Amino acid sequence: MKFAVRMDVAIPQEMAEQAKNDLLAREKEYSQALQRSGEWQSIWRCVGEYANLSIFDVGSNERLHEILWGLPLFPHMRIEITPLATHPSDIALA
Secondary structure (H helix, E strand, O other): OEEEEEEEEOOOOOOOHHHHHHHHHHHHHHHHHHHHHOOEEEEEEOOOOOEEEEEEEOOOHHHHHHHHHHOOOHHHEEEEEEEEOOOOOOHHHO
């Protein structure tokens, strides 16, 4: 099952610099492991924002939920999820 997931991040400004650096390092390690597994297929920056648009390919809604709740930055995110389906005009399907 493919999903487009937009993640808007809002780290509290009062967070200590070392705590922020540790949080970001854990986030990077977690997301890159999922990218290597193939479940997190791609990640794109939203220009001019602290946000990304990512494509996930997971076995179930529950798996996506598990992945997102496991993000170290999850408490500081607003997330929008769009389920995706193939489009009949996609030339890659031919």
